[in-house]
Amino acid sequence: MKNRIRKHLTRLAPELAAKTYGFLSDHNRISALVLEDRSYTLSRLETFILSLIEYIHTGDRVKVEKGAREIAIHRSKQGISLACVLERIRMCRDTLLDQMEQDAHYFIFTEEERLELYQIRLDLYQFVDSLIDMFIHIFETEESQREKEMQTGTATRERFSEVAEQELVQLVLQSTDIAVLIIDRNLRIVEANYSFAELQQVERQQIIGTHIDETFRPRENERFVQWVIERGQSGHYVAEINGTLTTVSTSPIYHRGELWGAISVLRNITDAKRYEEELTKREALAAVGQLAAGMAHEIRNPLTSIKGFIQLLREQTETLQNTSYFSVILTEIERIDGLLNDVLVLARYRDDKIAAERFLIMDEVLGVIRLLEPESNRRGIRLELNWSGDEWYIYGYRARIKQAVLNILKNAMEAIATKGSIVEVSVYASINQVVLTVEDDGPGLEDKVLKNLFVPFYTTKPDGTGLGLSTTQRIILDHGGEIFAENSLRLGGARFEVRLPISNG
Known part of the structure; x- marks a missing residue:
C-alpha cells in the first residue's frame, strides 16, 4: 500500500x-x-x-x-x-x-x-x-x-549583506528589465543590479558601498529612495533618468521590527508610454477617418446632382462658346469625385457594392500595363515586365488592387518625365507572398521625400493632391500586405516593392 x-x-x-x-x-x-x-x-x-x-x-x-x-x-x-x-x-x-x-x-x-x-x-x-x-x-x-x-559589533552589517546577497542575487539581480537598488539605514548602497547600473550609466562595482548622495545627486524633489530612511515615506513615482521615463517604487526593509534599509525597484516605461501615445494617435485618426467618410458622402450627394444638371444644361443650351466651359466644369467635378474616392479609401470605407473575392493578381497587373502602354509608347518610355508565367491568387477587392498598381506605375512614369526612359515591373512568389516590384531609371527619391512619401497630402508635384501613394499604402495594408519604397541600386531611380499574401483557397 x-x-x-x-x-x-x-x-x-x-x-x-x-x-x-x-x-x-x-x-x-x-x-x-x-x-x-x-x-x-x-x-x-x-x-x-x-x-x-x-x-x-x-x-x-x-x-x-x-x-x-x-x-x-x-x-x-x-x-x-x-x-x-x-x-x-x-x-x-x-x-x-x-x-x-x-x-x-x-x-x-x-x-x-x-x-x-x-x-x-x-x-x-x-x-x-x-x-x-x-x-x-x-x-x-x-x-x-x-x-x-x-x-x-559586526552582526548588523553581516546579516544585512547576507539577506541581500542570498535572496536578491538569486531572485532579482538576474533580471534584465527591472532595475533594483538597496541601501542601508545609513544611506549606503548595499546592492544594485546590472540593470540599475545600466540605467544610471555607471559601473556597478564602483557604486557598491558608497553613500547614495555621493554617487547620485537627484533633484531635491526626487530623493525617492532617501525619503524611505529620512522620512519613513515610501511610494510609487515617475521620473526621467538619463532621458529614460522610469517608474520608481520604494519600500522599507524591516528585520525583527527594526528598520534595516530601503529597496527601490525601477522599471523603464518609455516604450509603454510611446505605445500609449501611438494608441491615442490611432484612435484620433480613426475618429478623423470616420468624420472624413461622412463628409465625403455628404459632398458626393450634391456633387452628383450638380453633375447631372450641368450635363442637362449642356444638352439644352450647347453652343460653340459654352461647350468648353461645360467640359471644364465636368472635368473638375470628376476630379473632385476622384479625390473623394481616395478619402474614402484612406478612411477605410467599405462600399457594400464592392465585394471581396479570390482573384488572380496577374489579371490586374496585366490590365494596368495594357492600359498604360499607349501612353508609355507616346512618351518613349520602355515598359518592361519580368514574369515567369505562374499564377497566384490573392483575396480582397479586385478594383482596389488594380487602383494601387495603377498609382505606382503612373508615379514611376511621371517621375522619369525629365530623366530616364525605363519602367521595369517584376512579379514573383516568395514563400507565402506574391511580390511586385516597380523600378525606374529616373532621378530617384531624396531623403526628405522618402520620409514623407506615404503621408496624406504630401506631394512634390505642382498639380498633385498627395493622396495617391497614401491611398495605395492603405489599400495594401487593408489586404494584409506591405509596401516599401527606396532607391534602386540597379537602375538608379526609385524602387517600390509590394508584398501581398497568397490565397491558397
Whole structure:
C-alpha cells in the first residue's frame, strides 16, 4: 500500500504545494522574507512535501532529517521568523494528511489496510512533530550565535549583506528589465543590479558601498529612495533618468521590527508610454477617418446632382462658346469625385457594392500595363515586365488592387518625365507572398521625400493632391500586405516593392 501512496502523492506534489501556498497567502503567512517570490516558495514547499512522501514509503528518518536540518539552518541565517517556518511545515503536513484521507479509496482494499493507513498518518504526524522540535532547537542555537556576533559589533552589517546577497542575487539581480537598488539605514548602497547600473550609466562595482548622495545627486524633489530612511515615506513615482521615463517604487526593509534599509525597484516605461501615445494617435485618426467618410458622402450627394444638371444644361443650351466651359466644369467635378474616392479609401470605407473575392493578381497587373502602354509608347518610355508565367491568387477587392498598381506605375512614369526612359515591373512568389516590384531609371527619391512619401497630402508635384501613394499604402495594408519604397541600386531611380499574401483557397 505504501508504494501506491507514494506514486499517487508524488504525482500530486505540485498541486499540493500550490494548495499550501494558496492557504498561506490567504492568511498573510507567506511574506516573512522581503524578496521571496512565488516560484521560489512553491519549489521549497514541493521539495519538502516530496521528502515527507519518501519518508512514508521508506520510513528512513535520517535522510529527511538531514534535509530538514539544512533548511532550518539556511532559513535561520536568512532571518525568517521561526513561527513562519513552523507554519509552513505544519501546513505541508496537514495538506498531505488531508489528501491521504480524501483519496483513501485509492489505497484501501481491505480492513487491514484501513488500519495500516491510519497508522501511517499517525506516524507521519508524530514524525513532523519531531522535525518541529529539531527546527526550534536549531533556531535557538543560531539565535544564540547571532547574539554573540552582535556583541562584537559586526552582526548588523553581516546579516544585512547576507539577506541581500542570498535572496536578491538569486531572485532579482538576474533580471534584465527591472532595475533594483538597496541601501542601508545609513544611506549606503548595499546592492544594485546590472540593470540599475545600466540605467544610471555607471559601473556597478564602483557604486557598491558608497553613500547614495555621493554617487547620485537627484533633484531635491526626487530623493525617492532617501525619503524611505529620512522620512519613513515610501511610494510609487515617475521620473526621467538619463532621458529614460522610469517608474520608481520604494519600500522599507524591516528585520525583527527594526528598520534595516530601503529597496527601490525601477522599471523603464518609455516604450509603454510611446505605445500609449501611438494608441491615442490611432484612435484620433480613426475618429478623423470616420468624420472624413461622412463628409465625403455628404459632398458626393450634391456633387452628383450638380453633375447631372450641368450635363442637362449642356444638352439644352450647347453652343460653340459654352461647350468648353461645360467640359471644364465636368472635368473638375470628376476630379473632385476622384479625390473623394481616395478619402474614402484612406478612411477605410467599405462600399457594400464592392465585394471581396479570390482573384488572380496577374489579371490586374496585366490590365494596368495594357492600359498604360499607349501612353508609355507616346512618351518613349520602355515598359518592361519580368514574369515567369505562374499564377497566384490573392483575396480582397479586385478594383482596389488594380487602383494601387495603377498609382505606382503612373508615379514611376511621371517621375522619369525629365530623366530616364525605363519602367521595369517584376512579379514573383516568395514563400507565402506574391511580390511586385516597380523600378525606374529616373532621378530617384531624396531623403526628405522618402520620409514623407506615404503621408496624406504630401506631394512634390505642382498639380498633385498627395493622396495617391497614401491611398495605395492603405489599400495594401487593408489586404494584409506591405509596401516599401527606396532607391534602386540597379537602375538608379526609385524602387517600390509590394508584398501581398497568397490565397491558397
